[in-house]
Amino acid sequence: MTDTSILSKTDYHTSEQAERLLKKRYRSEARFIFYGRLAIICALLILVTLLSSIFLQGYTSFYQHMAILEFDLKQELVDPQNTGDPEVIAKADYRTIVNNMLREKFPDVTVRRDRKALKDIISSGSDLFVRSAVMADLSLVGTRATIAVPLSDDADSVFKGFIDRTLPEDERRVKDNQLGWLDQLSEEGRIESRFNMTFFQVGDSREPELAGIWGAVVGSALTLVVTLLISFPLGVATAIYLEEFAPKNRWTDLIEVNINNLAAVPSIVFGLLGLAVFLNFFGLPRSAPLVGGLVLALMTLPTIIIASRASLKAVPPSIREGGLGVGASHVQTVFHHVLPLAMPGMMTGTIIGMAQALGETAPLLMIGMVAFIVDVPTGITSPATVLPVQIFIWADSPERAFVAKTGGAIMVLLSFLVIMNLIAVMLRRRFERRW
Amino acid sequence: MFLWIAVALLLIIMGAYYTGRGRAVSSVSGNYTALHSLPSYHGYYVALWAGLPAFILSIIWFFVAPQVLEGIVLSQAPESVTSLPPERLQVFMADVAAIAQGGIPSQVTPEREAAAEIYGSYLSVSNWLMFAVAISLAVAGLTYGRARIRPRLRARNSVESMVNLVLIICSTIAILTTVGIVFSLLFEALRFFARVPFTDFLFGLQWSPQTAIRADQVGGSGEFGAVPIFAGTFLITLIAMFVAVPIGLMSAIYLSDYASNSVRSVVKPILEILAGVPTVVYGFFAALTVAPTLRAWGGSIGLDVASESALAAGLVMGVMIIPFVSSLSDDVINAVPQSLRDASAGLGATNSETIRQVILPAALPGIVGAILLAVSRAIGETMIVVMAAGLAANLTANPLEAVTTVTVQIVTLLVGDQEFDSAKTLAAFALGLTLFAVTLVLNVIALRIVQRYREKYD
Numbered sequence: 001m002t003d004t005s006i007l008s009k010t011d012y013h014t015s016e017q018a019e020r021l022l023k024k025r026y027r028s029e030a031r032f033i034f035y036g037r038l039a040i041i042c043a044l045l046i047l048v049t050l051l052s053s054i055f056l057q058g059y060t061s062f063y064q065h066m067a068i069l070e071f072d073l074k075q076e077l078v079d080p081q082n083t084g085d086p087e088v089i090a091k092a093d094y095r096t097i098v099n100n101m102l103r104e105k106f107p108d109v110t111v112r113r114d115r116k117a118l119k120d121i122i123s124s125g126s127d128l129f130v131r132s133a134v135m136a137d138l139s140l141v142g143t144r145a146t147i148a149v150p151l152s153d154d155a156d157s158v159f160k161g162f163i164d165r166t167l168p169e170d171e172r173r174v175k176d177n178q179l180g181w182l183d184q185l186s187e188e189g190r191i192e193s194r195f196n197m198t199f200f201q202v203g204d205s206r207e208p209e210l211a212g213i214w215g216a217v218v219g220s221a222l223t224l225v226v227t228l229l230i231s232f233p234l235g236v237a238t239a240i241y242l243e244e245f246a247p248k249n250r251w252t253d254l255i256e257v258n259i260n261n262l263a264a265v266p267s268i269v270f271g272l273l274g275l276a277v278f279l280n281f282f283g284l285p286r287s288a289p290l291v292g293g294l295v296l297a298l299m300t301l302p303t304i305i306i307a308s309r310a311s312l313k314a315v316p317p318s319i320r321e322g323g324l325g326v327g328a329s330h331v332q333t334v335f336h337h338v339l340p341l342a343m344p345g346m347m348t349g350t351i352i353g354m355a356q357a358l359g360e361t362a363p364l365l366m367i368g369m370v371a372f373i374v375d376v377p378t379g380i381t382s383p384a385t386v387l388p389v390q391i392f393i394w395a396d397s398p399e400r401a402f403v404a405k406t407g408g409a410i411m412v413l414l415s416f417l418v419i420m421n422l423i424a425v426m427l428r429r430r431f432e433r434r435w
Numbered sequence: 436m437f438l439w440i441a442v443a444l445l446l447i448i449m450g451a452y453y454t455g456r457g458r459a460v461s462s463v464s465g466n467y468t469a470l471h472s473l474p475s476y477h478g479y480y481v482a483l484w485a486g487l488p489a490f491i492l493s494i495i496w497f498f499v500a501p502q503v504l505e506g507i508v509l510s511q512a513p514e515s516v517t518s519l520p521p522e523r524l525q526v527f528m529a530d531v532a533a534i535a536q537g538g539i540p541s542q543v544t545p546e547r548e549a550a551a552e553i554y555g556s557y558l559s560v561s562n563w564l565m566f567a568v569a570i571s572l573a574v575a576g577l578t579y580g581r582a583r584i585r586p587r588l589r590a591r592n593s594v595e596s597m598v599n600l601v602l603i604i605c606s607t608i609a610i611l612t613t614v615g616i617v618f619s620l621l622f623e624a625l626r627f628f629a630r631v632p633f634t635d636f637l638f639g640l641q642w643s644p645q646t647a648i649r650a651d652q653v654g655g656s657g658e659f660g661a662v663p664i665f666a667g668t669f670l671i672t673l674i675a676m677f678v679a680v681p682i683g684l685m686s687a688i689y690l691s692d693y694a695s696n697s698v699r700s701v702v703k704p705i706l707e708i709l710a711g712v713p714t715v716v717y718g719f720f721a722a723l724t725v726a727p728t729l730r731a732w733g734g735s736i737g738l739d740v741a742s743e744s745a746l747a748a749g750l751v752m753g754v755m756i757i758p759f760v761s762s763l764s765d766d767v768i769n770a771v772p773q774s775l776r777d778a779s780a781g782l783g784a785t786n787s788e789t790i791r792q793v794i795l796p797a798a799l800p801g802i803v804g805a806i807l808l809a810v811s812r813a814i815g816e817t818m819i820v821v822m823a824a825g826l827a828a829n830l831t832a833n834p835l836e837a838v839t840t841v842t843v844q845i846v847t848l849l850v851g852d853q854e855f856d857s858a859k860t861l862a863a864f865a866l867g868l869t870l871f872a873v874t875l876v877l878n879v880i881a882l883r884i885v886q887r888y889r890e891k892y893d
Contacts, residue, residue: 036689039686047705050716050720057724237605238608241606255606258609258610258613262613264812264874265875266811266815266817266871266874268870269867269870270616272867277615301612329591331598361713361818396822410716417713
């Protein structure tokens with residue numbers, strides 16, 4: 001634009017009216033710029049709010065309070081025949097050992113209701129922790145061993161500061177007597193905050209303190225492998241055909257229109273397709289990564305095809321002419337000369353497609369991947385869930401501690417997505433060529 | 436089993452490649468120029484003969500064998516099983532297959548176990564038979580292909596036409612997907628419309644899909660009038676557009692016409708992050724952060740905001756669509772030729788006057804197309820509304836109340852226990868068909884508008 005200081009000089013204007021008009025126009029210009037900045041600041045603020053609210057809700061899921069307690073691993077309870085056989089020891093009644101420990105530690109708790117409340121301050125899966133400690137070191141049998149067990153989710157939130165002690169007792173999830181026991185343990189130095197390994201090692205659970213994302217991560221990985229194995233070859237082959245071999249006729253036009261429309265079909269419709277065709281017609285197993293991968297492959301196919309075609313288009317015709325000129329056949333030219341040059345672009349597109357598939361939830365709900373699954377999946381036909389669906393399941397759970405788990409799982413999912421996108425960006429930077 | 440077949444076939448195919456190559460070389464005693472095709476093409480030729488028939492057979496076997504096994508099991512099953520109605524029989528066979536293969540059946544009965552034993556024994560016979568047939572077919576193919584190797588054999592041409600065929604087959608998958616979507620939706624939706632008249636579905640004002648599954652249950656009457664659902668979808672989409680269009684459009688204008696290069700190179704990728712966030716994350720944000728905040732604000736000024744208000748879902752959906760609107764409008768605005776801007780500036784217009792009076796009118800068709808694409812995105816979006824919008828089908832225009840959408844209903848009707856074949860589950864497919872049709876029409880119109888607009892300035 002021209003310099004405003006010259007323009008606003010009065011001698012350039014015939015009347016005061018014109019000068020006023022000019023000022024008005026500049027004001028409106030300034031307002032317009034302000035709106036533009038406002039829009040961008042709004043968008044950025046929303047992004048910051050989104051990410052920080054997730055972080056604030058989720059970071060507590062990465063640590064966990066453990067109670068370090070002394071368990072009496074009596075010989076007659078663990079291994080009565082003194083066989084030393086790990087199989088016998090694995091089957092021992094550790095629940096009783098945990099209960100004995102509580103009775104010993106808090107001898108004055110005798111009323112039945114109080115005993116129940118006392119039991120509720122440590123995790124209901126404590127016996128499993130005692131068992132694995134014993135299995136790791138068989139020499140502990142018959143001794144008194146100090147073992148760390150997780151607190152229950154409610155007790156854990158006391159130490160994480162989510163329980164307001166000033167509230168009246170009946171509005172609080174943790175009662176006065178439980179708070180007393182927890183304070184006692186804490187004063188004895190028996191409560192310790194540790195990195196929550198369980199979260200990264202196990203599958204889902206009904207108890208928040210025992211729930212982990214490993215099952216969902218493995219499920220996601222298996223699903224993505226199926227998706228990649230199907231959509232990458234199919235997408236690249238389709239792109240090569242349409243870009244390099246296809247004659248221009250109605251059939252190829254139809255394919256092209258089709259691909260563009262498929263790219264815009266809502267993802268849930270692919271889920272309906274999977275339900276009707278893969279589950280009901282072909283009878284494939286429900287909740288399996290195989291079916292999830294198939295559905296996601298069909299969904300990401302258009303993305304990969306469009307990206308691959310773009311990168312094939314970017315290879316200059318001189319490469320093809322050069323290949324044909326030295327006597328290579330059409331197929332040889334494409335596969336020996338054009339394809340290697342287009343490959344980085346295709347791979348970038350594929351990674352972006354995979355990132356999309358990793359974050360997708362809706363179609364997987366349709367094919368039953370929303371089931372409650374504790375075990376870590378072992379193959380592509382075993383029941384599994386995936387990270388986004390796990391997030392959905394946890395977000396629906398009433399317990400406060402599951403909200404934190406949801407935030408934690410979202411952070412893990414987002415970091416996977418960030419890594420995938422960074423790889424895509426790096427590939428593009430490293431191999432991008434301007435002809 | 437399939438793994439072993441695959442490994443064995445792979446070994447045979449590799450062997451075939453080297454046999455073909457070696458034979459081609461020896462047939463001209465090392466004088467390559469006498470061959471029509473390069474030796475490796477002879478190798479590929481024999482490998483194709485060895486691999487392709489066996490591969491096709493395995494695929495066919497994979498789909499046909501379960502049907503045959505089912506027939507055998509049924510022919511030996513007691514009267515009580517064969518007289519089951521078709522849907523129950525399907526469940527029975529699924530359980531039998533699950534028991535035989537070590538999966539998780541829905542229930543275990545003596546009949547099922549007996550049938551599973553028969554199924555299992557025939558299954559292993561079938562698998563071994565398949566193994567033997569596939570391997571012998573591969574070996575036979577290898578021998579045949581090897582016998583055809585001559586110096587004058589046009590191996591390259593044969594291999595290349597095969598490659599071409601494979602590429603054509605791959606590219607038809609896209610068509611097959613569309614056909615699959617259309618047929619699966621249409622087929623189930625037609626069964627739904629056989630029970631509920633089409634006009635009742637499209638114009639009915641009551642939606643309460645809970646029907647009694649068994650005769651002794653008390654269920655709702657099963658009303659399938661979809662107008663409240665369409666209205667809810669429309670309301671949420673409208674709210675989303677009120678957020679996404681101003682912010683998206685203004686930021687696109689600012690970034691393309693005002694921002695310096697350095698600002699653009701920072702802000703643009705950050706906006707793209709919004710597009711990369713999974714929708715389930717937005718759903719979590721809407722349900723656990725935005726909705727309670729709105730409710731608290733509403734409460735503090737005396738408004739009654741539902742905890743699953745349309746406003747919360749719509750606002751967050753709008754945020755999700757911002758980068759979509761902004762990158763599409765950015766393309767459109769950049770496609771307006773520079774000469775128009777220069778002419779406007781030459782007449783003394785300010786930047787904002789140029790944008791408002793020259794660029795936006797010129798880019799209007801493209802922007803309309805972009806907004807239509809964004810609308811179709813919003814209509815089809817699922818996770819945000821499933822997590823943040825309501826389930827009850829209220830017919831209301833008040834954004835503070837809870838409404839439901841097409842996608843929410845599809846998910847609630849199909850997730851969890853379902854009796855296939857009931858009007859309730861079929862209704863989900865009817866809704867899916869409507870969704871597919873509406874988004875398809877929007878997309879086709881939008882793409883056409885955008886394309887025509889591009890051609891105008893190219």
